[in-house]
Amino acid sequence: MERIKVLVVDDSAFMRKLITDILESDQNIEVVGTSRNGLDAIEKVKKLRPNVITLDIEMPIMDGIQALQNIMNDNPTPIIMLSSTTKLGAENTILAMHYGAIDFVTKPSGSISLDLEKVKDDLIQKVKSASKANIQNLRYPSETKQLLVPERPQASFKVEIRRMSKWSQGRNKLICIGISTGGPRALQKLLAGFPENLEAPILIVQHMPAGFTKSLANRLNTLSKIHVKEAEEGEVIQKGTAYIAPGDFHLQVKQLGTNIVVQLNQAPPLNGHRPSVDIMFQSISQLPNYDKIAVIMTGMGSDGAQGLIELKKKGTVKAIAESENSCIVFGMPKAAIATNLVDEVEDLEKISQAIMKYLP
The missing domain is CATH 3.40.50.180 (Methylesterase CheB, C-terminal domain)
Structure with missing residues (x-):
């Protein structure tokens, strides 16, 4: 089985190392590169073509939201945000999901989380799930999806439309x-x-x-x-x-x-x-x-x-x-x-x- 290639993006060298160690503890995941800011991440995505990206929100030069928008526009890739649980962190995370991030994992104790091991299983599972995502449906804005995604025939699920005889409009x-x-x-x-x-x-x-x-x-x-x-x-x-x-x-x-x-x-x-x-x-x-x-x-x-x-x-x-x-x-x-x-x-x-x- 081919390993899942991950790019880790975080402005903290300590967090990049910790996230890398956690992900590579699973034999099915390989961290192919790291980046310290959004601008560097954009270039690394072009060169490394990762299957999944873990992306911090708060970074210098270019933050995670800006990097996310750029990546989803030019090189759509499943992205897992690493987020804080502050009110601003939550709002930025929801905004990131709007722009195409597939999921997120919360840092247990802020931007530098020494206890990131607490979410080890969650992070690994979400990276694995993200690698299976339908990347074509992650493009933004959704209003242009019909121009970007060729119509695919429906899978072999045949659903009989049931009669509405018992359905009362008055209830x-x-x-x-x-x-x-x-x-x-x-x-x-x-x-x-x-x-x-x-x-x-x-x-x-x-x-x-x-x-x-x-x-x-x-x-x-x-x-x-x-x-x-x-x-x-x-x-x-x-x-x-x-x-x-x-x-x-x-x-x-x-x-x-x-x-x-x-x-x-x-x-x-x-x-x-x-x-x-x-x-x-x-x-x-x-x-x-x-x-x-x-x-x-x-x-x-x-x-x-x-x-x-x-x-x-x-x-x-x-x-x-x-x-x-x-x-x-x-x-x-x-x-x-x-x-x-x-x-x-x-x-x-x-x-x-x-x-x-x-x-x-």
């Missing part, structure tokens, strides 16, 4: 979305497609650690007609609002009278995830007075597939999976499709339309 509707790698940009595209008077609430699990989901929600709120916020314990969900599970908290719901109330908890991760799409879907399956529209989008792994099975056992549910054609990583949608319970497979730009046809 309350609830939209629930599970998403992971490549999610922030995909969510921006999806939520921008909804009208201000959306006749349903939206619950979202985006795999993301604590400290980042609020910045994500705030950014999406400025770019959407609907209201987007980080979910809060005990709040009553409202139509026309999207609620994003806080990082490191499971998102569940409970019916109190005619209201649906948010419940957050820090029960153990499920299959490595907290928040977990499966746990959210299982909780939503307990709501008898709502028809549900379940959407599973880009992401590594299979989170959401088991929850979809639980949803489909109870009540009326329409399930939509993002197509391989538009996914950054076709893991979670593929697992959902494999349950044979998905009603439609759609490219990202068509998912909001697919949802809207099920609403009043």
